[in-house]
Amino acid sequence: MSDPFPKLASVTTTPLAAQWSRPGPTPEQRRADVLIGLVVTVLVLLNMTLTTSAGVSVFGGRVPALPEQVFWTVAICLPLCWRRRWPEAVAIVISVAFLVGQLRAAPEQQLTSGVLFAAIYALGAWGRDRRRAKWIRIGITAAMFLYLFITLAIFLPRASESDFEHASGFLPPLLAVAVNGILVNVLIFGFAYFFGEIAWTSARREHELELRAEQLRASQAEARELAVSDERLRIARELHDVVAHHVSVMGVQASAGRRVLDKDASKARAALESVEQSARTAVDELRRMLGLLRQSGDAVDVAAGGVDRLDELLTNAGEAGLATTLGVYGDPVPLPESLSLAIYRIVQEALTNTLKHAGATSVDVRIRYLAHEVEVDVTDDGRSVLVGQRTAGMGLIGMRERVSAHDGVLSTGPVTDGPSRRGFRVRARFPLTRVAVEA
Missing domain, CATH: 3.30.565.10 (Histidine kinase-like ATPase, C-terminal domain)
Known part of the structure; x- marks a missing residue:
C-alpha cells in the first residue's frame, strides 16, 4: 500500500532522534487522561440521549436498542482514559468499535468522530515505535475510507429525487454528497496525522535541546577546570620566575657577605644591602601578583x-x-x-x-x-x-x-x-x- 501522506511521514531525523523513544506519560498526565476519558464518555452519552430523543439519526431512523447504543458509545469513548499510556492499542480498539458501531447504526455521530480524531492524534504524538505507529494510522485511515466508499456505493444507487427535494446548489446532489463525505474525511484524518507528527517532533526537539544544554553545561565545567589548571600553571611559573631569581641573588650575596664579614666590612655591608633590596623586590612582585589574582574578570598582567x-x-x-x-x-x-x-x-x-x-x-x-x-x-x-x-x-x-x-x-x-x-x-x-x- 502506498503512503497517502508521504510528506508528513518523512520527517527529518537527527542522529539523536534516531535513538530516541518518547518516554511514557507522567503520573499527572495519566490521571488527566482518565479524567478526560470519563468526562468525554459522559458527554457523548448525554448527546446520544438527546439526539435519539429528538429522532435525529443519519441512519434513517434505523437504530438498535438503547443498551446496545450505550455499549458501542462507551466502547468508543472510554479507551481515551489510556490514550497516552497505550496509544497503539487505544487507536485500534476505538477504530474497530467505531466501524462496528457504524455497521450496527449505533454510535452517536456528532462527537464520536472527534474521539476517533483524538485516538489517531495520540498515536502519532506518543507512539514509541514510529514505523509501527505510522502503519497503524495508515491502516485505520484506509479502513475508514474503504467503509466510506462502500457506503457511498450502496447509498447513491438507491437514492431518489425525493431524498434531495430541498437541494438548491448548482452541483448534482449525488456528486455533492460524495465529494462532501470524501473531503470531510480527508480533513479529519489528514489533520489527525499531521498534528500527531508535529507533537512528536516537538517533543523530540525538546529532548535534543535538553541534551545539548547538558552537553553545554559539561563543556563549560570542563572549560572552567582547564582555565583553573592553566591559571595554576601560570601562577606557578610566575612565582618560580620571581622567587627563584631574587632568592638566588639573595643566596649569592649572603654567601659573599659571610665570606668577607671579618675581612672587609664595607663589602659585607654592600652584600647585605643587596640581599635587602632583592628581598624587597621579591615581596613587591609577589604583592603585585596577588593583587592581580584578586581582580575579577580577565585581569591584564600589567607592568610585571x-x-x-x-x-x-x-x-x-x-x-x-x-x-x-x-x-x-x-x-x-x-x-x-x-x-x-x-x-x-x-x-x-x-x-x-x-x-x-x-x-x-x-x-x-x-x-x-x-x-x-x-x-x-x-x-x-x-x-x-x-x-x-x-x-x-x-x-x-x-x-x-x-x-x-x-x-x-x-x-x-x-x-x-x-x-x-x-x-x-x-x-x-x-x-x-x-x-x-x-x-
Whole structure:
C-alpha cells in the first residue's frame, strides 16, 4: 500500500532522534487522561440521549436498542482514559468499535468522530515505535475510507429525487454528497496525522535541546577546570620566575657577605644591602601578583616586567658578582606587553640559572630587532659540564611555554663558537609579523 501522506511521514531525523523513544506519560498526565476519558464518555452519552430523543439519526431512523447504543458509545469513548499510556492499542480498539458501531447504526455521530480524531492524534504524538505507529494510522485511515466508499456505493444507487427535494446548489446532489463525505474525511484524518507528527517532533526537539544544554553545561565545567589548571600553571611559573631569581641573588650575596664579614666590612655591608633590596623586590612582585589574582574578570598582567626593565635584572646580577653587559641591536619597535614580559622572564630565568649552576663570571644579554623577528640572546662563560642541571626543571618549562605562546623558537645549550670559548647560551626568537598584528 502506498503512503497517502508521504510528506508528513518523512520527517527529518537527527542522529539523536534516531535513538530516541518518547518516554511514557507522567503520573499527572495519566490521571488527566482518565479524567478526560470519563468526562468525554459522559458527554457523548448525554448527546446520544438527546439526539435519539429528538429522532435525529443519519441512519434513517434505523437504530438498535438503547443498551446496545450505550455499549458501542462507551466502547468508543472510554479507551481515551489510556490514550497516552497505550496509544497503539487505544487507536485500534476505538477504530474497530467505531466501524462496528457504524455497521450496527449505533454510535452517536456528532462527537464520536472527534474521539476517533483524538485516538489517531495520540498515536502519532506518543507512539514509541514510529514505523509501527505510522502503519497503524495508515491502516485505520484506509479502513475508514474503504467503509466510506462502500457506503457511498450502496447509498447513491438507491437514492431518489425525493431524498434531495430541498437541494438548491448548482452541483448534482449525488456528486455533492460524495465529494462532501470524501473531503470531510480527508480533513479529519489528514489533520489527525499531521498534528500527531508535529507533537512528536516537538517533543523530540525538546529532548535534543535538553541534551545539548547538558552537553553545554559539561563543556563549560570542563572549560572552567582547564582555565583553573592553566591559571595554576601560570601562577606557578610566575612565582618560580620571581622567587627563584631574587632568592638566588639573595643566596649569592649572603654567601659573599659571610665570606668577607671579618675581612672587609664595607663589602659585607654592600652584600647585605643587596640581599635587602632583592628581598624587597621579591615581596613587591609577589604583592603585585596577588593583587592581580584578586581582580575579577580577565585581569591584564600589567607592568610585571619588560624589555625596558632588563637593566634592573642585570644590575641585580652585577651586585651578585657577575660582570654583565646589555646590547640592543637594530631599530627597536613597540612590543605587546605579553611579549615584552616573556622576554623579561626568559632573561630573568637565564640569569637565575647562571647564578645557581654555572659558576660564571660574566653574562652577555643581547636584544636584536631584525626585519621579521625579535631575538633575545643570553650567554655566560660558566661551566658547560652542568648542562644537565641547567636544562632541567621548572625554569626551562616556563621558557618553552612563553616562547610557544608567541609562536617563537627556543634553543638552549653550551656555546659552540670555538674551542677557546666556553659557557652556556639561551636564545629565543619571536616573529614580528604576529607581534605587529597584536600591537
